[in-house]
Amino acid sequence: MWSSMTLRKRIAMLLGALLAGVFLATMAGLWIANEEDITAEREPFERQSAQVAASLNAVINASNNPDRVLNAFVASLETSSGAITFQTDRATNDVWRKMPRVPSWFLQLLPLQEHWSRSYPVEVGGRTLGYLTFFQDLYPDVYEKWLTFLTVVVIFLVFGTGSLVIIYFGLGTMLRPLGSLEEGLEAIGRGALPGAHIRHGPPEINRLIEKTNEIGVAMSGLRRENNELLRSMVALQDRERDEVSRDLHDELGPMLFGLRANAISLQQTASIEGCRNRAVEMENSIAALQGAHRQILDRLRPMEIREVGLTRSIAELVERSANVDPSLRISLNTQPGLDKAAEAVSRTVYRLVQEAILNIQRHSHATEAEVSVAVNPGTSGSDTILVSISDNGVGFPDDLSVGRGLSGMSERVKALGGKFALHRNATGARITCELPLAG
Template sequence: MWTKLSLRARLCVLLSAMTLSMLILGLGALMVYARYQLADEQEPRVAAANEVVTALNHTLANVASPGSTLAAFVEGLPKDGSIGFEDVSIDPHSAEEAARGQLSGGVPQWFIRLLVMPELTTRYPVLIGGTRVGDIVFRSDLATDVSEKWVVFLAVTGASILLSILAPLIAYWTVGATLAPLDDIGHVLTRLRAGDYAARLGCKGPPEIVASCGQVNELADTLAKLSADNAQLLRRLVMLQDEERRELARELHDELGPLLFAIRANTVVLLQSRGGRGADDPATKVLEAVEGLQQTNRRILDRLRPMHVQELGLKRSIEGLVRDVERQNDRLRVKTVVDSTSDFDRTVAETLYRVVQEALTNVLRHAAAAEVSVELRVRSEGVELTVSDDGVGFQSPLVLGRGLNGMRERVRALNGIFDLHRVNNRTVVRCLLPLAGIPGDHGRAFPDAFALLKE
């Protein structure tokens, strides 16, 4: 239970418990002190009364008419009731209760009982000829003292209650003001974890918090620099990879292409000189193998360097790619929605084309799908490409193959986002590229690309 409480709640509980403990201890000390104080204040009066009664008994024992002397003494006693004479017929207990009843004066009886009051009436026997004829009764007037103790009790209790209310409120406000920068730090760290390296903190609060804010901002600066360097490096790698592919495609086209053409031409001439081709003729088999090599070479050249992307534009290239897929699987229906993208630069266009190419290749090989959707839309925030199918999906946990992993790296190199997920029984490949690759929009990026991916 305690571990589930917030820091604010813990401090409020501790302060309330501490204030309550102080109240209980203070009231206990007040009761003990009041008891002894009342007894000390009564002691001189009791001692004086004892001396008076001792002198009276001595006088009564030595006078001729002790009754008249006693009567004269009683007549001369004060009329305020603090000291008086009671004969033996009066019940001492009832007299004590009556004296306690006179103490209230607005003070609750429960408080009087809580004080553990000393005896309010002290009795001294009056003797005549060795016979007890009555008592001189001394009554302590503690009403003022009890009222003072009641006022102190109210003051202590009121102050404790006020403190028990103010202390948690002050602690709650203080901790809240202290933790507010920590909440900001947590929010900024969450944004940094999500890849938003532009997040920064406004340093405010205690010096310790300000120092932590400064360290978080330094971390954000470092991550931003590393991210920029990494993106630049990835983009450079992609450019080098494309250049290497173009060079390899050029070698295959310029070196291997003519050789295959020469072999094919010579084989055709050989067959013609031998009067035609037979199914078992070695020259026929050589011709078939060469034609197969030429087709394979063209496919390799197309994957290494899709020249038609630059010649025909991205939209027509994707539509051509879709037609090839439909020819390979006549039971597969492909829906295509492609915005006009003729103004893309070469790197962005080739990246989008290769993502579509890799996604459709995986659908043909693994998905066993009946319907595929290809959508490429240009938003104000960037370019969004979505390829989805109703196939069997992928196993969990997901492990990206070489093709999709390469596409993800290409997208990241362009400061984009690549995502593969399963939703509504459909496998969705989705990528977002910022508009930095479109002429006239350099430097623009997604305001919240992660939010776009979650839509």
């Protein structure tokens, strides 16, 4: 619970606990002081009341007519307004419960009972005539203590509630700029500029926000540079592939063609049958070599994209792939508008589909695959291409180790500022990517 509490709730709780502690300590101090106070007043009261009782007993015992002296004394007590009484039995001492304006629970807390009254027997010749009871008037004292208690409670209530409210709302206002900081950091995480606005917060937080903005600007610069690097790396790769494929095409192509022509002519001109048969075998091998040569060229450089457009290039790629492995049924779904894609984007989509199908054939054990390439119309002309390639195979392994295929796809897509993701379907794997149509 503590760990999920906001900072201001934590501080408010700590302050609340501190105030409660100080309040309890003050109350304990008051209680001890009250007890000492009341105990201190008990001693003179007891001494004086004992003296009066002893004097009365002495006077009565010295008199010839003790009853008359006692009656005269009792009559004089009427002016004592109840502070001294004479009764034939001991007086009950629960009078203290009835103090006006002081609640009884407060009185229970004070050590009053034993201090309230003292009774002394009046005896003549060993005969007890009654009891003289002295009542201590503690009311002004108790009332004063009650008022002190009330004052302390009110001060704590007003001061405690006030400081809690001030701390809670004051901290809320002070920490509000941290929200800007959070927004800024989130933006940096998303790859956007932070744009955290500095609200009027404490200088420490304002400085943090300024630093976050600076880091965000630096990060977005680095990200731009990184994308440019990736873009030029991919472009370089494509250029190299183009060159290799051109060399292969220009040098190996004519040689293979010449070899095949010679093999055919050998078939036609050789007089020995064994030679003619070898020439046929040679021609077949050279035809197979030419097929492999074409496939390598196709993989290295999909020539047709520029000439026939992305839609047809992908359709032909899918058809060729299906021919290579007839156990995999590939369905293709393309939407109009793909041919408007920039050349770099078309190449990336082509390579992505090519590598994804190759991966399905090599790793997935799937029987069906689905390739879908669509244009997603964006606001203010920022259309994107959405690519999805899925299969019904075993899916990506839990301990996926990315090879050149997947990392190449991701680099190409990032270089064009797109998004690339791998998904584990309920059955099989899925790759998706989104690229800006204009590159």
